Amino acid sequence: MIRWIDAIRFTKNGNLTPPKKIVKPNAEWKQQLSEEAYFVTREKGTERAHSSDLCSLFEPGIYACTCCETQLFDANQKFESGTGWPSFTQPLEENTVGYVADHSHGMSRIEVICNVCDAHLGHVFPDGPEPSGMRYCVNALSLKKVKSTLEKAVFGGGCFWCTEAVLQRLQGVEKIVSGYSDGNIHNPTYREICSGLTGHAEVVEVTFNPKVIDYKTLLLVFMTTHDPTTLNRQGADVGTQYRSTVLYNSEAQKEIATELLNELKNSFDAPIVTEIKPLSVFYKAEAEHQNYYNNNSEAGYCSYIISPKIQKLKKLYTHLLK
């Protein structure tokens, strides 16, 4: 998650490396864009407040750069700021938005740009809603709404190495990020959450294609490949960080999760203790925890703890595997 301190750091030390860089002469941009979009994106203009209905649009989707179509913001991160410009609390990816110190008009602000094509987007301010506290105030003319074909789901089922290793084998799962949710400190480290004192849960963020695997199927696999009946514990892993949790990002996910857990309640020997909660925050874990099983399959934990879970998955869900 990008916070204000990170934005300041980027303006001083330079931005993260974007996935690619697009450079075009102004004449070409002029030809491609409407006059207003050219003025805003290439000449750092500002559109009139309340000039676009994008401000009041909140249905799911992705907002891309109008110049180069890089996907910049997700509708999930959009909020009503009352300013008259589309406002977001976070970019979709950390490296696609750039930060530039802006001292124009006698003010000291941080300009945000498309990190791929350098289009002016707007400014960012440290007065947005928690947990990031950020408000990306973006010109509607800099954005193009595109349909999102992928969805996200967040689950915690004990050690995230296990949950990741199981779910990443399913068809339609495009990407998994291991991380931490809830808790009472920002951007925790693995060491901190391992104490069990910070209140975080080890979770995975699954990006999936709902045309290949729907949320209910994904959740069913998750529920039946970990033990949802042991409170704050998976096998030998004990602590609140190992709690069984489903973190929904929409009312639809909440409904499906509530229904499925109800359907499953007689399938286990003991009552299900899995919590169903709204997703409030997700912190990506350190690089060495990503893709852990595949990178460390010889390690003891992997062969004794994770491999049997994968065997179980293969037995139960052969038809869903990659």
Ligand SMILES: [Zn+2]
């Ligand atoms: Zn761009």
